[in-house]
Amino acid sequence: MKHTLAILVENKPGVLTRVAGLFSRRGFNIESLAVGVTENADTSRITIVVSGDDHILEQVEKQLNKLIDVIRVSDLPVEESVNRELALIKVGVDSTTRAEVMQIVDIFRAKIVDVGIKSLIIEVTGDESKINAIDQLLRQFGIKELVRTGRIAMNRGAKSVQAEKK
Amino acid sequence: MTHTKMSGAKAVIESLYCENVDVIFGYPGGSVLPLYDELYEAKLRHVLVRHEQAAAHAADGYSRATGKVGVCLATSGPGATNLVTGIATAYMDSVPMIAITGQVPRSLIGYDAFQEANITGITLPITKHNYLVQDAKDIPHIFKEAFYIARTGRPGPVLIDIPKDVQNEVMEFEYPEEIKLRGYKPTYTGNEQQIKKAASLILKSEKPIFYVGGGIVFSNAAEELRILAESIMAPVTTTLMGMSAFPTKHPLSIGMLGMHGTRYANYAIQESDLIIAVGVRFDDRVTGKISAFAPNAKIIHIDIDPAEIGKNVRADVPIVGDAKNILKSLLKYVKMEQVKTESWTKKIAEWKKEYPLVYKKDNLLRPQYVVEQISDIVPDAIIVTEVGQNQMWAAQFFNYKNPRTFISSGGLGTMGYGFPAAMGVKIGKPESTVIDISGDGSFQMNSQELATVVQEDIPVIVAILNNGFLGMVRQWQELFFNRRFSSTCLEGSVDFVKLAQAYGALGLRATKKSEVRDVIIEAVKSGCPTVIDFVVEREENVSPMVPAGAAINEILDME
Numbered sequence: 001m002k003h004t005l006a007i008l009v010e011n012k013p014g015v016l017t018r019v020a021g022l023f024s025r026r027g028f029n030i031e032s033l034a035v036g037v038t039e040n041a042d043t044s045r046i047t048i049v050v051s052g053d054d055h056i057l058e059q060v061e062k063q064l065n066k067l068i069d070v071i072r073v074s075d076l077p078v079e080e081s082v083n084r085e086l087a088l089i090k091v092g093v094d095s096t097t098r099a100e101v102m103q104i105v106d107i108f109r110a111k112i113v114d115v116g117i118k119s120l121i122i123e124v125t126g127d128e129s130k131i132n133a134i135d136q137l138l139r140q141f142g143i144k145e146l147v148r149t150g151r152i153a154m155n156r157g158a159k160s161v162q163a164e165k166k
Numbered sequence: 167m168t169h170t171k172m173s174g175a176k177a178v179i180e181s182l183y184c185e186n187v188d189v190i191f192g193y194p195g196g197s198v199l200p201l202y203d204e205l206y207e208a209k210l211r212h213v214l215v216r217h218e219q220a221a222a223h224a225a226d227g228y229s230r231a232t233g234k235v236g237v238c239l240a241t242s243g244p245g246a247t248n249l250v251t252g253i254a255t256a257y258m259d260s261v262p263m264i265a266i267t268g269q270v271p272r273s274l275i276g277y278d279a280f281q282e283a284n285i286t287g288i289t290l291p292i293t294k295h296n297y298l299v300q301d302a303k304d305i306p307h308i309f310k311e312a313f314y315i316a317r318t319g320r321p322g323p324v325l326i327d328i329p330k331d332v333q334n335e336v337m338e339f340e341y342p343e344e345i346k347l348r349g350y351k352p353t354y355t356g357n358e359q360q361i362k363k364a365a366s367l368i369l370k371s372e373k374p375i376f377y378v379g380g381g382i383v384f385s386n387a388a389e390e391l392r393i394l395a396e397s398i399m400a401p402v403t404t405t406l407m408g409m410s411a412f413p414t415k416h417p418l419s420i421g422m423l424g425m426h427g428t429r430y431a432n433y434a435i436q437e438s439d440l441i442i443a444v445g446v447r448f449d450d451r452v453t454g455k456i457s458a459f460a461p462n463a464k465i466i467h468i469d470i471d472p473a474e475i476g477k478n479v480r481a482d483v484p485i486v487g488d489a490k491n492i493l494k495s496l497l498k499y500v501k502m503e504q505v506k507t508e509s510w511t512k513k514i515a516e517w518k519k520e521y522p523l524v525y526k527k528d529n530l531l532r533p534q535y536v537v538e539q540i541s542d543i544v545p546d547a548i549i550v551t552e553v554g555q556n557q558m559w560a561a562q563f564f565n566y567k568n569p570r571t572f573i574s575s576g577g578l579g580t581m582g583y584g585f586p587a588a589m590g591v592k593i594g595k596p597e598s599t600v601i602d603i604s605g606d607g608s609f610q611m612n613s614q615e616l617a618t619v620v621q622e623d624i625p626v627i628v629a630i631l632n633n634g635f636l637g638m639v640r641q642w643q644e645l646f647f648n649r650r651f652s653s654t655c656l657e658g659s660v661d662f663v664k665l666a667q668a669y670g671a672l673g674l675r676a677t678k679k680s681e682v683r684d685v686i687i688e689a690v691k692s693g694c695p696t697v698i699d700f701v702v703e704r705e706e707n708v709s710p711m712v713p714a715g716a717a718i719n720e721i722l723d724m725e
């Protein structure tokens with residue numbers, strides 16, 4: 001079972017090491033990780049996708065909360081949140097395949113952000129399955145390079161992850 | 167002392183004053199020279215150890231004995247890494263401690279400079295929190311936070327790494343009144359609903375048992391525990407860490423549980439219908455095979471650390487908070503006349519009679535006898551232990567009466583802990599007789615501290631139960647490896663009496679049962695740092711014993 005955790009932390013050096021170190025030390029597996037500053041400059045938000053049963057998830061949350069620099073940990077259920085990843089995909093093209101690739105880009109509402117003679121860079125955002133799908137489709141043309149961010153997520157509706165409550 | 171210009175080093179000393187620190191244990195070196203220069207005329211005692219590991223253990227012992235935060239200090243690189251075992255020991259046993267280390271100047275950090283070690287990285291998993299001070303002006307608030315974090319919630323060690331140039335940097339000193347820690351808010355009062363639920367389970371129970379540990383000692387809840395136990399007439403078993411939390415000779419005491427626990431404690435756990443677990447973490451040395459642990463019992467788990475609840479066992483009623491507060495609240499709901507534990511306490515009394523802790527009472531000098539005699543001659547001593555058989559016999563055969571009188575490395579099981587820890591205990595409790603019940607192996611891990619206790623006049627007594635073996639390992643080899651005593655024989659160890667004398671300490675020896683009392687009395691009377699070499703039976707085993715991984719009622723008979 002996969003869980004998406006939003007972890008609000010102090011925006012200080014070394015905090016990511018503390019969080020990541022805890023996962024490896026306790027034998028929890030990180031599937032994806034993304035980090036950036038929030039609406040407050042002194043707070044960063046780490047989004048971690050972790051797999052495990054309820055017992056493991058409970059331990060992960062409790063152990064994270066023990067870290068002094070962790071302000072809040074929230075579990076964001078997929079159904080109640082918007083989940084996004086971003087990928088940059090460099091695809092090899094020639095005159096015969098270029099049009100077909102551009103058509104796929106269109107269907108996925110992706111963007112071409114760089115055009116070369118023998119390649120294109122495609123930028124695509126979406127949930128994990130969308131990115132997996134375009135990845136699969138583009139493989140036939142020859143993917144030269146692919147880079148993906150970790151997942152970020154946000155509660156739908158009025159509910160939000162705020163620093164005040166822990 | 168508000169708004170005074172001073173160096174970072176001076177600010178460290180001023181911060182220690184603000185935290186009422188009266189003693190620190192340390193060892194100098196290049197990266198802490200500015201700090202040591204300030205210590206030269208500081209109004210606090212600095213105890214010069216002979217190995218930094220001992221500084222950490224001494225600070226830890228001081229803390230466990232007094233409840234105050236112990237402080238140790240070391241230079242960068244090897245000084246800092248020598249603290250690591252001591253910090254890990256304190257972390258595993260939740261001991262509030264501050265470790266201060268020097269670091270290479272900021273401009274050299276990351277360049278593999280001389281005596282550089284990334285000590286904040288190294289100690290990340292063994293500290294409650296740690297700091298690398300980047301700016302001298304941060305010193306006051308970091309010290310304020312560090313002491314607060316170390317002693318509150320579930321206590322633990324905090325390390326502060328201070329680059330040498332930060333120690334020299336001039337800053338304006340003002341010690342903050344308040345702390346802002348958005349991510350750290352320990353819970354002290356238990357949820358009232360949960361406490362009520364626990365009380366109703368207790369009143370329904372016919373076979374309740376208290377399983378208590380270090381949390382009782384740290385929250386100073388021994389008195390509340392005793393009153394509650396007497397009110398509901400439930401037996402009390404303790405972990406090694408909780409050894410002094412409940413009087414050994416109390417009629418409701420059933421001693422230690424787990425691997426070397428009493429038969430009756432382990433039987434009682436397995437038969438009970440309700441475990442009231444307070445300040446414990448269901449460690450594998452306690453539970454044995456976890457799936458077979460207390461099969462009939464509901465569990466009330468009281469702990470200040472929410473992460474301990476549900477970690478190893480499911481709790482039916484979890485209560486997060488301070489043990490003292492929660493036991494007090496529980497008492498309100500539990501009335502004597504309602505309990506129905508009479509036949510249970512009777513059964514336990516029968517078990518106690520049937521399976522007492524025993525050893526062979528013949529003419530040979532057996533280690534258990536030594537511990538019993540210490541208990542008899544100095545009943546109010548504070549007992550510190552090393553690790554191994556000596557530790558288990560110290561737990562089993564001394565009669566503990568008051569909290570903080572049994573001090574031992576439980577979680578990490580650090581050989582070499584006891585002697586330096588005893589130095590810290592003695593400094594914290596100068597009026598008490600402090601005895602390190604030691605092993606010939608363990609003592610040799612930090613025997614260099616004989617120099618410290620002599621130079622600093624710290625009259626502790628080291629009672630070596632000298633079996634010429636790494637006895638506990640030898641016991642496992644005897645039982646599970648066909649008596650193949652691979653690398654556990656310590657024949658050819660030093661003459662401990664002469665060793666003590668070489669350092670200027672008193673050295674005594676007993677080789678016969680008839681000499682035991684005399685040497686103990688002589689050591690206590692001497693008022694000097696003393697080592698007593700008790701030459702005991704070499705192949706004595708700790709009994710009873712539950713093999714690792716077995717259910718705790720599958721007990722081996724040793725005799």
Ligand SMILES: Cc1ncc(C[n+]2csc(CCOP(=O)(O)OP(=O)(O)O)c2C)c(N)n1
Nearest residue numbers: 554555556579581605606607608636637638
């Ligand atoms: C630093 C360290 N190294 C190794 C061990 C493993 N160990 C546990 S008990 C023990 C033997 C201890 O020997 P001794 O101090 O003579 O005590 P005895 O068991 O003989 O009483 C050993 C080696 C340990 N606990 N700590």
Ligand SMILES: [Mg+2]
Nearest residue numbers: 605606635637
């Ligand atoms: Mg030995």
